[in-house]
Amino acid sequence: MMLKLIKSMVQAITRPIQYLIISYLRYLVGFPSLTHHDNQVTVIIEDSTDNGRINVIHGATQAYLLNKINLDFAKINHDLVKICVGECQFDDIYQGAELKWRIFVDKNNIGNIPKQCFELRFDEKHRDLVFDSYIPFVESKAKEIKSKKRILEMHTYSHCSDTWETKSLDHHSTFETIVMKEDLKRGLTDDLDRFISKKDFYKRVGRHWMRYYLLHGLPGTGKTSLVAAIAKYLNFDVYNLRLPEGVKTDFDPRRLILRVKDSSILVVEDKDTSLEGTTVALSQLLSCLAGFWSNGKARIVIFTTNNKERFDPTLLCRMDMKIYMGHCSFEGFKTLASNYLGLSHDNDGPHRLYPDIKRLIDGQAVTPGQIAEELMKSQDVDVALEGLVRTLEMKSLISNKIDEDDKDL
Structure with a gap:
């Protein structure tokens, strides 16, 4: 495990260099911050790393703890900023060691944007047990929990708070219930199956393992329902992004894409690509997608528009499949x-x-x-x-x- 490798490396060098290495590792993979007081070690696990990437340890902790106390995180996450310090605390026992957990929201960060954090406290004498065994155990149990209790999530990006706001993907649509021409439905599911089956090929040739779809049609024709059906078919979470309608100088697609989990669908709602700000934002987004989503993880990118004719022709050429959601037959x-x-x-x-x-x-x-x-x-x-x-x-x-x-x- 990575934690064991880190420990062996750190023990072989002097303490000042240890702190430098740990700081760099925290920057890369979200290694938790540590403090000591009265023989107690406090570990803070934030939801993202210093460079904006999702902290995988945080995600594992979230699944493990909330399953342990029988809470559905997908339902409470959007309201988590209301949790007060000390309100959500609970204990855990691992191989005789007492471990104290706390969920809290840190508002004292850049931009005063609330960040959800987990705090773990334990006695100094259990330090090796925690890092060598307990945290890997938490990660392992989290994988089991997610596979058994897979609840798809809808993440909606908030430009005001610069965060993905999360709730469960509570939508009834599947490919069995969606209103769609049967030949078009079969063509889409076949295309999705081929895409998923090509993992080894994309990895071998070093190409981005992505697929671009354009859903176009008037409001009410089923574009949102089709997104939900695709998500359930692939067992992928959905990230919904509405592009800014005006020129936004602070729009940073790189930062928000880094927070998108693997094996997911990014839905880009495009009200009108003829607007200058929307066109600029869309171009920035596509450039970032090509640059950052190249780690061999499957990604589906779905663009939706009410009017295909106003969609930028150069962007239209990049779509792998264009799906018209028409009137009801x-x-x-x-x-x-x-x-x-x-x-x-x-x-x-x-x-x-x-x-x-x-x-x-x-x-x-x-x-x-x-x-x-x-x-x-x-x-x-x-x-x-x-x-x-x-x-x-x-x-x-x-x-x-x-x-x-x-x-x-």
């Missing part, structure tokens, strides 16, 4: 009716209103989101479908009226 409606009302997707024994819905929905500019909104108004199948028919009839009348007015002009 009758087949899409049947998927939604199955999801929300429990109706069979088969054509055998359809509901009495299905012919009317098929007639009204074909050729209509209605999105899956609009259909879902109607179906959610009642759990009674007849009431929900009757409401949908009335809405579609109204949309049809409005559309016909607009067409007639256009002909008169």
